[in-house]
Amino acid sequence: MNFASDNVWGVAEPVMAALRDANEGAAGAYGGDDLTRDLEVRFGEIFECDVSMYLVPTGTAANALAAAAYCPPYGMLFCHDESHIYFDECGASEFYTGGAKLMPIASDGGIIDPDVFADIVKIHMTNPGHCSTPAMFSLTQATEFGRVYAPGQIAALTAIARDNGLATHMDGARFANALVSVGCSPAEMTWKAGIDALSFGATKNGVMGADALLFFDGKPHEGLASRLMRGGLLMSKSRFLAAQLIAYLADNLWLDLAKQANGTAKKLADGLSRSNCARLVWPVSANEIFAVLPVDRHEKLKAAGAIYHPWMTAGPSREKATGADEILVRLVTSPSTPENSVDEFLAILAG
Amino acid sequence: MNFASDNVWGVAEPVMAALRDANEGAAGAYGGDDLTRDLEVRFGEIFECDVSMYLVPTGTAANALAAAAYCPPYGMLFCHDESHIYFDECGASEFYTGGAKLMPIASDGGIIDPDVFADIVKIHMTNPGHCSTPAMFSLTQATEFGRVYAPGQIAALTAIARDNGLATHMDGARFANALVSVGCSPAEMTWKAGIDALSFGATKNGVMGADALLFFDGKPHEGLASRLMRGGLLMSKSRFLAAQLIAYLADNLWLDLAKQANGTAKKLADGLSRSNCARLVWPVSANEIFAVLPVDRHEKLKAAGAIYHPWMTAGPSREKATGADEILVRLVTSPSTPENSVDEFLAILAG
């Protein structure tokens, strides 16, 4: 019963096989290999547009490089107040931008309200030269709380960004989970909805350690290759990153894996809803569940070996949780989560 | 009728005279002069303790160097959400720390509630290695909204900081204004209330351009002299900075100037209160007034040549302002503000 995170699980078989297949002979280092070139073409097909791609070993790297590409040291990056880039990356975006300011926007489970966003941007436009310069907007899809934006919601936010001269970024650490949840095309969820750059996550969805920063904006990003190098992020044997993602994107593997994870989450969420003792904090749209449990059941589950994280949030979600005898917890599913661990979890909860 | 800021006014006569007096012969550069040494001793007397002093040309420099002294690049600095360091310095603290995270705390006119502070610190203690490390707490005295902490309120906040291993800093851009408002000693308002470092502002109160970063913590601050140099902040002819502050501190000049500015603010605030059309947003304790004016009176004042800033705030103060026909404005007084400009302002307002 391990629901600690999607990254506690391993690697999908086709991805592992691709690593072995890639291990033949010599290949150009630092991205100068055929697989890396092929992958960039493949991304272009999947997103139905020209794509500029940077391979990275972590999603945090993708996010921080996107920030560096769009936000100068004296710039301001708007994001929601419990986002990964704001809360969970030890200041990676501050580091890669050279000290830009991340301005938090109050959200509901990571979903930003356009009016709230428009308002906070306006305030920060009034004092140039004293206030950091608004430069970039980032949203997370699916959010860190398992919620999902519809493409129209994304477009409403990016329109505000664009009107104020801000570049737009999507943290897609769980992009596939969001995509199969919404049921639209990759293009519809990104550049057709006004997104300039995407952190395309794969590691949480069955890959060993390979994510990609994708640009749809058609602009040169001078210096990003240099930033990759000086970040210590440019892996010499890059073919092995590319091989992972080529396998991931082949034959709809990525979508199938996400469907599997989401399905398991839905099963678990339904069970929680039907229980007499737990309640969901937000609707479950992807592979993360935030639930309020009675403390006694929580302790029973822990004693039985269930692994998951109690959650403490900084934002308004706190008000949704929790009574004196209750605890807010996060449960995450992955493509590898055994079905029976859901059953077991619900049985113990039902107690 | 210029109430735009306290820094639109000039220099007190004794300070100007001191510059001329200091212009004799040769003196050690970069702080190696007698006046600089004398000033550090004088600060020690005034604060009744050993003081380590760094002279700087601006208050922003003092704040940012304090941040660099206490907050590592991966650290977190707590401050109120409309503070100067958070909102008005283009990310100076982010710059000097190498990309630390400034975590905003909701405040009421810049006054931080201990419970709110304790709560937000607690949240950020739960995820080390992912969340930036809580390292420093900064408050502003007097606040950017003209409010003032009593020493006991400061002590309540610094106790929380200390319990969590955070260093404490006071942005005293208007330190003298707060001091004469509270009526305590410099020591009582700072280190006796748990403050480790003070940005001692003087420029807004009749000095040409000289502030000081003072440490009360008795610790070595290795590298701060180097940071001063690499910030381009180490003025070679340092004797002229020291001369300004020696004159400022002599014969209670600094306190007399602050009393003058505060008195003018009180007179203006009283007039606003007694008017039938304006209202004060917060009690006026120092030399800044935040008031809500009817738009028609605002326009009349502007037409008559009154100079001041409409204000847009990001935090909860917004809720205090304002109706459809109203405007929130900031009015600042200085030791040099002519008395009659207050009378004139109130007369026009009364219409």
Next chain:
Amino acid sequence: MNFASDNVWGVAEPVMAALRDANEGAAGAYGGDDLTRDLEVRFGEIFECDVSMYLVPTGTAANALAAAAYCPPYGMLFCHDESHIYFDECGASEFYTGGAKLMPIASDGGIIDPDVFADIVKIHMTNPGHCSTPAMFSLTQATEFGRVYAPGQIAALTAIARDNGLATHMDGARFANALVSVGCSPAEMTWKAGIDALSFGATKNGVMGADALLFFDGKPHEGLASRLMRGGLLMSKSRFLAAQLIAYLADNLWLDLAKQANGTAKKLADGLSRSNCARLVWPVSANEIFAVLPVDRHEKLKAAGAIYHPWMTAGPSREKATGADEILVRLVTSPSTPENSVDEFLAILAG
């Protein structure tokens, strides 16, 4: 005939097998897994001391994190003037330190002369507060030019560093190649010779993408885990990094691989020496060869498909090369370099 670099080749079989073996069930993320813990213990055994370990995806990351651990933003890091950290990492150490100064030392093929080092340190000690503060010394073993220090030579340099309060670092991107070349123990080549921290390279010697930063200094390195995260370097599925290195260190695989690469280099170097037309710039002690070739033979080799880099150096090595009809080239061997490519290369060279 690919002698472009050791990182154009793939992964040793036992390393690849270990990845597959590690892909079972769930494991703690971000280093909280058993394999990572086991690896740290294993390093302690190999180096015969307590070791503090940080796993990273690249050698550049290891080098830059070591710099961040020892060198403040206002610090100075001494290294040789053609070292990887100075010349080939796009300023990674400048980035991770927050803008420290890397001070180049003239070298002979990467080997630093103790007198030259002592002299340059002395100069930079004379002007504190104006000159960046000497803080760290880094050498490369084997050097970027395939030369190797004897332990006594290392000790002579680290003694100077220690006398001046500098921490010491070894860039061991090709550590195994140096070790088998010298024939001493890992401890003798590092901490017993005064080295505080080692970038333990493995990727160039048959690993997919896993290096380690090892500390022998017994000190806490507060914040390094945070720096790893904010660098985007903390791989969530860390077990796969650990698995690679455990396999690498098992059964002397790492030493066998290095012997293989060095042996191939020696064979090639011997052939070059015996040729009538090429000459070696430095003695070949590890797996890199710097040779001067006649331009016509170089063109013939290129036409025949030989892959290697012409070299342009900034330092005194330039004087060793090259006449008008000559070209300086770098040839690198790896454990996977086919034996017959050496024969083929030499045959074409012989014409």
Next chain:
Amino acid sequence: MNFASDNVWGVAEPVMAALRDANEGAAGAYGGDDLTRDLEVRFGEIFECDVSMYLVPTGTAANALAAAAYCPPYGMLFCHDESHIYFDECGASEFYTGGAKLMPIASDGGIIDPDVFADIVKIHMTNPGHCSTPAMFSLTQATEFGRVYAPGQIAALTAIARDNGLATHMDGARFANALVSVGCSPAEMTWKAGIDALSFGATKNGVMGADALLFFDGKPHEGLASRLMRGGLLMSKSRFLAAQLIAYLADNLWLDLAKQANGTAKKLADGLSRSNCARLVWPVSANEIFAVLPVDRHEKLKAAGAIYHPWMTAGPSREKATGADEILVRLVTSPSTPENSVDEFLAILAG
């Protein structure tokens, strides 16, 4: 007999008077005052072109902001190996650029040879993405060793820079001294010779603390105002900086002051040359003298109260100094250096 530096002396009378004159009434803060606007116009007249001006309290700030304007974090800035920006500013340019690399060029008394410069640029163009990107060239006029470039020499260097896409900067901490030495116009010594930006120094030549960064390139420098603020360099009462420089530029005061300082230096240099015991290291073209003295005379001078710095240099100048019983010293004159201190110095030297 104080020859320690030009910044140990005070402020020219007209500059001091201008401060007093500027202390009337209210004026816009942060550069929004009439004097600041007037000064920018005045600079345009003096340099016979459109000038974009940023006022700063120190020359280090001007240099570092120029670097930030032209050199990205992953960029490379070429300068001579004993330049102020490389050697004496604790890494200010590294700080303001976010960790760019300053690449030292061997020089003769600060004068860079075009062939040497062309060669080092070429080397660093060969490995993009691994090597920091060549972005900027900076020279010092007059050099830190009192030497002066003719405009044609400057043009030869900036032509190489331009051919390689580098921006060009002149550190003019002693610009006036160079100008009166060369006898050309400000335009001829800067933009007509290919200089894009100038750190216009005044503090060393009779000003209290005010320098200017001037751009001649006609380009927008977005963000520089923000960088000024986040550096803590934007002085609120900016009128007092502008007032100093307006007085400095009026009635040829700046040139007269420089002539005075240079004349004193020439007198001292001539005396040293004529002495039987001292020798000049470089020709004396401005207000700095580098001389080799016998140790016994040096000790006698020190005992008699002469103040100046023994010098230790990192570059080739070392070879010019010094025998076993000799010492290399720096002697600096200023407009305020008393004539008789030169006589006294020479008399003691003559012994």
